[in-house]
Amino acid sequence: MVVSNVNFAVVGTEFRSSVSIDLSLLVARLRKAVKTEDPENIACGTMSLQLFLAKRASGDWLSAGTELANAAIGERGRLKLDADGHVEVFEPMKPLQSLNDPKYFGANFESRAGQIHVLVVVPKKLWLVTASIANALEAVGIRARVYEATTEHVGFYDSALQSDGQDRAFWYEEDKSLRIHVLFDTKENARRLETFLRNCQMLMCSPLKGHTVTTTVEEVFSVESQPLQRIFYEQYDPKETTSPQQSMVMSLSCSDLEAHLLDISTAEFRYQRIEDERFFIPHCKAECCNLVPGKEWKEVMQYGKYDDDPNNRLALSRLLRRPQL
Numbered sequence: 001m002v003v004s005n006v007n008f009a010v011v012g013t014e015f016r017s018s019v020s021i022d023l024s025l026l027v028a029r030l031r032k033a034v035k036t037e038d039p040e041n042i043a044c045g046t047m048s049l050q051l052f053l054a055k056r057a058s059g060d061w062l063s064a065g066t067e068l069a070n071a072a073i074g075e076r077g078r079l080k081l082d083a084d085g086h087v088e089v090f091e092p093m094k095p096l097q098s099l100n101d102p103k104y105f106g107a108n109f110e111s112r113a114g115q116i117h118v119l120v121v122v123p124k125k126l127w128l129v130t131a132s133i134a135n136a137l138e139a140v141g142i143r144a145r146v147y148e149a150t151t152e153h154v155g156f157y158d159s160a161l162q163s164d165g166q167d168r169a170f171w172y173e174e175d176k177s178l179r180i181h182v183l184f185d186t187k188e189n190a191r192r193l194e195t196f197l198r199n200c201q202m203l204m205c206s207p208l209k210g211h212t213v214t215t216t217v218e219e220v221f222s223v224e225s226q227p228l229q230r231i232f233y234e235q236y237d238p239k240e241t242t243s244p245q246q247s248m249v250m251s252l253s254c255s256d257l258e259a260h261l262l263d264i265s266t267a268e269f270r271y272q273r274i275e276d277e278r279f280f281i282p283h284c285k286a287e288c289c290n291l292v293p294g295k296e297w298k299e300v301m302q303y304g305k306y307d308d309d310p311n312n313r314l315a316l317s318r319l320l321r322r323p324q325l
Contacts, residue, residue, distance in 0.1 A: 002100070005111040007064070008034055008118040009054070010042070016064055016116070023105055027051060028095040034120055042122050044221045050121040052090040053104055062116040090119060123221035127190035128158070129182045131197055134212040136178035141207035143170055143178060145200070147236040153193045155182040156228040169231055183220075183228065190217050 007018045019033040035046045042049065054062040091103075099105050111117070136142045150169070157167035158181060169182050180197075184190040194215045200208035 004105070004109055006030060006099075006105075006117050007111065007115055008051075008120050009062075009064070009066075009116045010038070010120045010122060012122075018111075021099070023098075023100040023109060025099055026095065027093045027097050027099060027104070030093075030099060030118070031095065034118075042120075044123050044125065048123050048221045050123075051093040052119040052121065053093055054090060054116045054119045062119070064114050064116050066116065093118070124185075126156075126220050126222050127184045127187050128218050128220045129155075129180065129184065129190050129193050129215065130218075131180040131194070131213060131215040132173075133178040133180070133197070133208060135176050136211060137172050137176035139207055139211065142211070144233075144236055144238065145207050146170060146178070146180060146197075147231070148233045149193060149196050150182055150231045151233040153184070153189045153196070154186075155184055155189070155193065155231045157231060158183050158222075159229070160222075167229055182231065183222070185228070187217075187219075 002023050003020055004023055005018045005020055007016070009016045015038060017037050019030070019037055021030055021033055031049050031051055032046050034051070035042050035049060056062065093104065097104065100107055100109070105117070133142060133146075147170070155169070157169055159167070161168055161181060169180065171179050173179055182193065184193070194217050197208070197213050197215055200206040201211055201213045203209060
């Protein structure tokens with residue numbers, strides 16, 4: 001039995017330490033010893049730890065004073081370290097390989113002070129919110145509201161879901177449901193978004209009203225090669241998906257547009273909005289409403305029942321009065 005001191009450093013921190021271990025054991029035992037040495041800072045499970053042999057291409061070991069802030073997981077799971085402008089790559093240590101394997105420490109390993117033999121990458125603990133909103137593609141304003149709420153609760157993109165270099169957190173499925181996949185760095189923010197989604201399906205003025213919402217929140221560990229990217233409401237693009245409103249492309253001048261909106265044969269006339277879009281969208285689609293002339297409103301008695309209705313969905317003529325929402 002050959003017991004040696006193996007010095008290690010935790011990437012992204014100033015923590016340096018050493019463990020005594022029999023080099024005839026497997027890498028998995030070293031991983032367990034590292035976890036035991038610093039259980040407070042290494043919050044993930046032992047199986048989630050990643051170890052990298054800190055040996056340079058020249059055969060020398062890293063110095064204990066090497067700056068590790070610029071280390072990142074690169075291609076094929078290798079650790080890239082930019083130290084003093086020189087990029088070096090370190091291979092991952094396989095859990096079922098022996099520590100005295102010639103590729104690792106070998107039979108003639110001698111530990112010296114000031115050396116780093118192993119680089120330890122601790123996955124960051126995150127919270128993942130996944131959700132589904134049924135028939136979201138059939139309603140206006142749901143995706144916009146989800147973007148806004150995710151921004152308010154400090155959500156992040158999951159880089160594992162990147163497609164063609166583009167981040168994504170919200171997408172529509174074939175069944176017209178809206179899928180949500182958002183990371184959070186605190187459990188509290190994750191639970192707040194979940195609560196928001198659950199509550200909104202019951203709120204009268206919410207675009208999610210009446211839509212079935214399912215949610216899950218789970219703890220995950222992630223080794224990000226780059227900093228997490230925030231989700232912001234400004235990234236919302238209503239043209240990403242089909243919508244009745246998107247079919248009404250109006251590339252007219254201001255004077256032509258005014259005349260065009262008065263043409264009762266056009267979709268713009270039938271679906272035009274009198275209210276500000278910010279207040280209109282949460283209540284209903286424009287095509288659910290009707291334009292009623294003031295003269296007709298006064299003559300048809302059954303319209304009177306809408307006078308005091310707080311949920312009035314009739315878009316009334318400007319000549320009559322403002323509609324109630």
